[in-house]
Amino acid sequence: MARNGGRPASGFWRETAQLVGAVGRAMGITLRNLFRQPVTVRYPDVPRPYPDRFRGILALTYDPETGEENCIGCRLCEYVCPPQVIKVEMLKREKRNYAKTFTLELYACEFCELCVQVCPTDAIVMLKSFDLATADRRDLLLDKDRLHALGREFEPSWATGNRLRDMQAPPKPVRAEAKGEAKEPAE
Ligand code: SF4
Numbered sequence: 001m002a003r004n005g006g007r008p009a010s011g012f013w014r015e016t017a018q019l020v021g022a023v024g025r026a027m028g029i030t031l032r033n034l035f036r037q038p039v040t041v042r043y044p045d046v047p048r049p050y051p052d053r054f055r056g057i058l059a060l061t062y063d064p065e066t067g068e069e070n071c072i073g074c075r076l077c078e079y080v081c082p083p084q085v086i087k088v089e090m091l092k093r094e095k096r097n098y099a100k101t102f103t104l105e106l107y108a109c110e111f112c113e114l115c116v117q118v119c120p121t122d123a124i125v126m127l128k129s130f131d132l133a134t135a136d137r138r139d140l141l142l143d144k145d146r147l148h149a150l151g152r153e154f155e156p157s158w159a160t161g162n163r164l165r166d167m168q169a170p171p172k173p174v175r176a177e178a179k180g181e182a183k184e185p186a187e
C-alpha cells in the first residue's frame, strides 16, 4: 500500500509526461529534417565547387595563345622545393629553353606553394582539385606529360607566380615616391 501512496503515483505520471515530451520533441526534429535539402553531395559524381583560392594538386601549363609549354626549364622550382621532390633537366634552344624532363614526386610534396611563387613564367600552378587519391604511390610520381595532362583536366587556382609576387610588391604610389626620393640627391 505504501508503494501506491500519493508520491509514487505522481512520480510515475511525471516521468511518463517527461518521456512523452522527449519523444514528441525528438519526432518534431526528425520531421523537420525529413524535408530539408541534404547538405552532402554524391561525390565523386557530384563535385563541390572549390573556392578560387583553393590550392590542390600541382600541374604544368601551356601558353593558351601559342600552345607552347610555359616551362623554360630554369630549375628555380627545383632549387626552392624544401623536400626536393622536383627534378628538372633543361633543354637549350635558340629562341628559348624548355624542360627536357620534369618530374614531381607528389607523394612527398608539402603543398607549400614555393615552386609556384618562384616560377617566372607561371608554368607550374596549383589546381582546384585534390582528386588524385590512389593506393599505389607510383601513380603519384608525375612526369612532364602527366603534369601537363592534369593542367588541362582541372581548373587552375587563382594563384600564379606573377600574381603572388605582385601581391608582395609595395603599392604603386609608394614605389613612385621611393623613385622620387632616390632621384632627389642626384639633382
Ligand atoms: S608545393 Fe612545395 S613541396 Fe610541393 S613541389 Fe612545390 S615547392 Fe615542393
Ligand code: SF4
Pocket: 070, 071, 072, 073, 074, 075, 076, 077, 078, 088, 099, 118, 119, 120, 121, 122, 123, 124
Ligand atoms: S616550372 Fe617554372 S620555375 Fe620550374 S623549371 Fe619550369 S619555368 Fe622554371
